[in-house]
Amino acid sequence: MxxxxxxxxxxxxxxxxxxxxxxxxxxxxxxxxxxxxxxxxxxxxxxxxxxxxxxxxxxxxxxxxxxxxxxxxxxxxxxxxxxxxxYYKNGSLNALINNKFLSVPEIIHYGLDFLSALNYIHSKGLIHFDVKPSNIIINDAGKALLTDFGLAQLTDKYGFAEVPLAYPTHLTPEWFQASVFTSQYDVFQAGLTLYRMCNGNSDFDDKLQNGGVTRDEVVRGIFPDRYKFLPHIPNSLRK
CATH class of the missing domain: 3.30.200.20 (Phosphorylase Kinase; domain 1)
Known part of the structure; x- marks a missing residue:
């Protein structure tokens, strides 16, 4: 060598x-x-x-x-x-959400892109553990790319993995109820990301300023408000 x-x-x-x-x-x-x-x-x-x-x-x-x-x-x-x-000049999905309300075609397009990435890494036995708009980049071709694998972990033979940290507004019910996690952890965070794509970041930014979400809000499904959507989001996407 x-x-x-x-x-x-x-x-x-x-x-x-x-x-x-x-x-x-x-x-x-x-x-x-x-x-x-x-x-x-x-x-x-x-x-x-x-x-x-x-x-x-x-x-x-x-x-x-x-x-x-x-x-x-x-x-x-x-x-x-x-x-x-x-380097992609379009920046992150988070920056895009902060600059404007996404249209329904944009939500579907970018959503399918990052969900395709999640499906792929899950098929390789990898859990991302930090799915959020700031970890999704829009490239020069207008495609969404999943990034920041700093918390990612490979699962054991039973499909479980541990993670020591969690972003305070993207906590999952499992975070409070278990010590090891499956890819469902990412699925919940993907849902939160899609919700932010539909409704913007303001509610999540407010929570972050106050230290994050509480156990009760997450486990009981109080936050985010499942019935609060911007007027242009159709029922099919709300569901």
């Missing part, structure tokens, strides 16, 4: 996104390629001691699919890991 240790250099231009649990994301300039990319920076101290540093990068690479974000390379310095991904 002939191992080479090389240097990768990039300039961090602008921080983007605001929903990362243990990371920061930037638009960066790759000096070697003279091109814009996205860099996800993960502090090594935030990674569990029993987890391989590049576990997320390897999961992304192994999950290649038209609706899963491509990873270009992974690198590290003394303090952080860096995951390089393509």
């Amino acid at each position: 002939d191992t080479r240790v090389t240097e990768i250099a990039f300039d961090l231009l602008k921080e983007i996104g605001n929903e990362g649990l243990n990371s920061r994301t930037y638009i960066a300039q790759d000096i070697q390629l003279d091109a814009n990319i996205v860099i996800k920076e993960v502090n090594k101290l935030s990674i569990s001691p029993d987890t391989t540093y590049f576990a997320e990068a390897r999961l992304l690479y192994a999950s290649r699919h038209p609706n899963v974000m491509e990873i270009k390379y992974a690198s590290q310095d003394d303090d952080n890991l860096y995951l390089a991904m393509p």
